[in-house]
Amino acid sequence: MSDIAQGGAVRTVASVPIWRDGVAAAAAWFVAAIVTVATPDVVPWGSTPLWAEILTGGAVLLLVLSGTVQWLGRVGRVVVHYGPWLVALGVWFAVWEVVTAKTGWLPKPFFSPPQGLLHVYLVDTTRLGLCVLFSLRLWAYGFGSGVIAGFLVGVALGWSKRFAYWGMPILKLIGPVPATAWIPCTFFILPTTFSASVFLVALASGIPVAILTASGVGSVNRAFYDVARTLGASERFLVWRVAVPASLPHVFVGLFMGLYYSFAVLVVAEMLGAKYGLGWYLQFQTGYSAYANVYATLVIMALLTSGLVKLLFVTRDRVLSWQKGII
Amino acid sequence: MSAALKLVDAPRRSVALEVRGVSHAFDLGGKHLPVLDNIDLSVAPGEFVALLGPSGCGKSTLLRLVAGLEQPDVGALLEDGAPITAPDPSRILVFQDPTLFPWRTVWKNVAVGLEARGLLPAHKQRVADALSLVRLEAFAQAYPHQLSGGMAQRAALARALVNDPHLLLLDEPLGKLDSLTRLAMQNELVSLWQKVGFTALLVTHDVEEALLLADRVIVLSDRPARIVTEFLIDKPRPRRRDDADLVHLRQTILATLGPVHD
Incomplete structure (x- = not known):
């Protein structure tokens, strides 16, 4: 634009700013694609040509981005930030390809090249999709009920001396027991495998929430209560409008702990009794030495769990936005 | 809404406060610690009374009793002849x-008293009135951590005034402010009191502050607090801190408080 203004005629722009990491990443991805198609697999894996196509597609896209990324605004800045990662990813794909499919240094069936995972996603899509949904359902029921129960118990423990007298010793005794230790009893006490699994996940996520909510409610500045009481607050108002918001920073620490515990227990519970779910899928495929399926599932799990953690972070930052500048 | 909702022009039912033979003690780990010793005190409707005494003498305890947050061991507290048994707005x-609630904006902090009593939906205008009374309209949506010390204390005053209190109990409200902000807030407090017309009971250990603000200064002894003496300050406001009478009175009061107080 400025060229037009200055020279009065359109000149070819000699130096378009080039995103160098993008070019390097494109090169790395392209090399990975060549390695994938140009040399034969030691053992046939299936989906090898498709994987090479995907890598080539990625390389082309990165090459296009190298010249255009500066016009993409916020998305562009994010892409540029992860440039070195994109390079490393291309290198990693190439190395992975060589040490598994091309040389067999890491042998079948215990290891799988990327196209092995891709093949799993293509041929077992429905079953994996169902397993994801089953796991999410179990997690939602377990974590949801555990967090609600843990929060209410925590508020009661922190607020009521009588409740704390009876509840605290029980919580202190039972709290440290790993939720998985309850597996033998729960699976015959509760009517169905699913309800037992929900209970275990709820227990794992509920206990840290209860403990931290109780300590949060218990450590609220007493002056807040005095102020609210002189302003005409009822007991109900003191609990829900003073104690609870004041203790939310603690509650979120409990939520994060509960979230991590819930994943651990979820997978174990699914491995033991479930008919579907990612934990069950891992167990089932290990039985057939189908490690490509196992790795494919681990990738899905990593994305799901880190996504949920991210979601909790975003929620916390929204809810506790009043804390900015305090910490 | 109607004029009755206006904070400043509202027809005011001024209250008288009566403290009769109040003694009070704390139990600290089984140790009996007397803090108030036979306090008798009458405050007329609309009067501004300052309680002056050494740090930790029990002044704040007296205010907590008047607020109804605690009950005295001995004696009675009466508001317009009715015993004070519980906190009341x-x-x-x-x-x-x-002590602003850090999770609430300034507006919501000021509104909390109305909200707690279920009056907020009908009286939102009062919140705006209270905020403009302390000149914080522009900070209605700010969070407490974004305010300076003086602004936070003004917000706390607005949170009190929005409830149309008949008796405002001030527990060293300016004690933690820097000296310039403190001078400005002292003037502000007087003009609020003159505009709104509540009865005020101020606890302070700053002699000058008591002399600038109050109609009457009551001097308390060291713990357990007894009333030592009282001074009537019959001077028009605004008062000057270098007023010869006030300077003289300051010397007298400091002498009464003894060498413990500098």
């Missing part, structure tokens, strides 16, 4: 710390 305590 007609008597509001403003603390040394603003």
